[in-house]
Amino acid sequence: MLTADIRNRWLQFFGDRGHTVVPSASLVSDDPSLLFVVAGMVPFIPYLSGLVPAPYPRATSVQKVIRTNDIEEVGKTPRHGTFFQMNGNFSFGDYFKEQAISYAWELLTTSEADGGLGFDPEDLWVTVYKDDDEAIALWKKIAGLPDERIQRLDKDTNYWHTGQPGPAGPCSEIFFDRGPAYGIDGGPATDDDRYVEIWNLVFMQYQIENVRSKVDFDIVRELPHKNIDTGMGLERVAFLKQGVDNMYEIDQVRPVLDRASELSGRRYGADHEDDIRMRIIADHVRSALMLMSDGVTPSNEGRGYILRRLMRRTIRSMRLLGVEGATFPELFAASRDAMKAAYPEVETDYDRISRLAFAEEETFLRTLSAGTSILDEAVAATKSAQEPQLKGDTAFLLHDTFGFPIDLTLEIAEEAGLSVDRSAFDSLMAEQRSRAKADAKSRKVALADLSVYSAFRAAGETVFTGYDYLDTDSTILGIIVDGQSVDKAVAGDIAEVILRETSLYAESGGQEADAGSIVGNGFDLEVLDVQKPVKGLISHRVQVRSGEVGVGQAATSVVDPVYRRGATQAHSATHLIHAALRQVLGPEAHQAGSYNKAGYMRLDFNWSNPLSPDTRSEIEDIANQKIRDDLQVTTRILPLDEARAAGAMALFGEKYGDEVRMVDIGGPWSRELCAGTHVSTSSQIGLINLVGESSIGSTNRRVESLVGVDAFRDFAAERAIVGQLTSSLKAPREQLPERIAALAADLKAAEKRIAEFEAAALATRVPSLVEKASTLGALTVVIESVGQVKSSDELRSLAMNVRERLGASSASVVALAADVSGKPAVIVATTPGARDTGVKAGALARTAAGILGGGGGGKDDLAQGGGSDLSAIPAALSAIGDALRG
Structure with a gap:
């Protein structure tokens, strides 16, 4: 039985029994606490927890799943996979244990010819949570299972939750016995590979919090409805039905x-x-x-x-x-x-x-x-x-x-x-x-307790009116302060406000939230942020500027028109840049992320190589030409399949419902699925100024642009700079590049000549320093302060020249100190003869630097030190002399 056949039988079986067939959600989880969808029930958590009213009483799906917590076990056992598919059937307060167990037994043991999976009942075992006597009685009643093939296990195996606060409950797992050739007898409790878990029935009835471990958590309440969440590993059933030893040998792998x-x-x-x-x-x-x-x-x-x-x-x-x-x-x-x-x-x-x-x-x-x-x-x-x-x-x-x-x-x-x-x-x-x-x-922690929103969400979805209106009259449904629902908020409070309708755009699709206010009789609220904490609900984070606001009061959401104009310009500009990129680079240059706010946009796209200046200019020119063409911007609400058939781009990582909003700029030239706010015609964008292009990874690039009046201001600033240069250099604008290049060449030549003069001047100091050489035992030493020098490089060059004049055959040590830009520095240079006596430049430099209030070191032949105390130079040089005497 092919994997696809098992999948189809599953969906057919539950679809025929009144379950809505729900397509798999993306592997990328909506929940910010999860990187990926880690179980088939994850997309249904808002319905299972009662946070969002379920749109159907029962559902079934084959959900794509990624788990990496057992990555080291991949390949070593027959059942561990990183990607797998989870067959699930779900009840949202509709049916519970008895019906779930009946469905499972029927599908598993019905013959293949009759649409079932054809497992022999004698090969099936079940486990239940140790205290779940009801489940044991049902398995005996429905499946006729004997006591020896029903095993009670503890929370570590038979109590299910996601590992974080949320819905949970006892579960019953169904296992297939592969026979004595695969391991020891004793049932699933042996934890042997002989017994393969194929289906887990979760009887989800509790809300848990303070999850300290898999088995240590607090049950805080019963869920509003008793729910069913089951999961059958498609790959596990496939390797059993295909007669192979593990999931890696099935037809899809x-x-x-x-x-x-x-x-x-x-x-x-x-x-x-x-x-x-x-x-x-x-x-x-x-x-x-x-x-x-x-x-x-x-x-x-x-x-x-x-x-x-x-x-x-x-x-x-x-x-x-x-x-x-x-x-x-x-x-x-x-x-x-x-x-x-x-x-x-x-x-x-x-x-x-x-x-x-x-x-x-x-x-x-x-x-x-x-x-x-x-x-x-x-x-x-x-x-x-x-x-x-x-x-x-x-x-x-x-x-x-x-x-x-x-x-x-x-x-x-x-x-x-x-x-x-x-x-x-x-x-x-x-x-x-x-x-x-x-x-x-x-x-x-960010989603530690979303239950505070459940009552508000139960009242229905927040109506967003901002596509058509900047101001909307509404009613305050709820106020949340410090995570708790309250009746009112007063001046100075930071709170969340839930409205029945709002014209304020909540951050999504790369577009920043609107700026604005919420006002009513006796209160004025500054809007700090607008978010969607749960699907279908919009929450406004506000500061109460004046007055007192209470639940049930009439309120008006007011969008800052200047900010909204800039935001719509930036979002529409993002679409133009994306379309221009694809026109220039080809369809493989696909958007991988975006961010836009009033006056600014950035767009990430799949591409490996930097864009040349000419390519950047071409993309900018195309986008601005489309602005000048005054293209019509149209939006339509239509079924997802119809939008895709029309060529609308569904951007990776975005989630779409059955109905979507399609935004056209100039017809099919730019056609994307997008819930953001946009201009009416492309000319309203005003101007696009592509200001940056950079790498954000080996296969992704980023372009950044100023938009509208911000783009104009940036060009105006550049014009002012050009004007200053033409005036200062007394050259027309078109000659500025050549004039500046010539000045740079002259400056480089002058710096070279100055360096030559300085080197010559430095060389004149060498003889006088050599004349100051004295002897310390078998050593010839020059230990001097040379006053001020421009850099440590000059001081190093001077020390090396003195060492050279003393001669490589002598046992010589040169230690020079100087004031370098207000900081003390010391250089120590030694000859081979000095090193043969045990003298090490690095040790001497560290000795001096310790007195100068800093650090130093280097090799035995040349070392450097520094510090912060100029007045300590004489003491530092004296310490070098003492060290040499020692």
């Missing part, structure tokens, strides 16, 4: 494994370690493909770092299989062909995906080469010092800065006969993980 085998010349099944590497490659390539299809790009932080890690582990595994060249063109194509039937976007977007993947592989192969060079130097230095261990901080530097895998460091060190200080490396890694966990915890 095995082609990548086979291609890795062919490229390496190593047969799958011949060597245990090689098999693990091939399974890692198969999993990670598919995971990377699916992440990039949802808009994630490789980077050094967040989601991009996880993607980069997966890709680099793949490259490392291919290297361990003996392949050192590029393999992504072969491996990603194999994964695309295996996944495109279920996810057509991996084929339609493959040009973009492959360009990013191939560039990342090329970059990391160079990184491996550079890292190997650094590691080779460290190995040589370690062996030269006759030390048995490579330092842990060296291994960590290679790992953290260069992305050089620790196992590769271990391998190369071992080949050189060295070990690596793993304890030091692990300690540094632990510190890094601790920082990462602290960061993750801080993200979770």
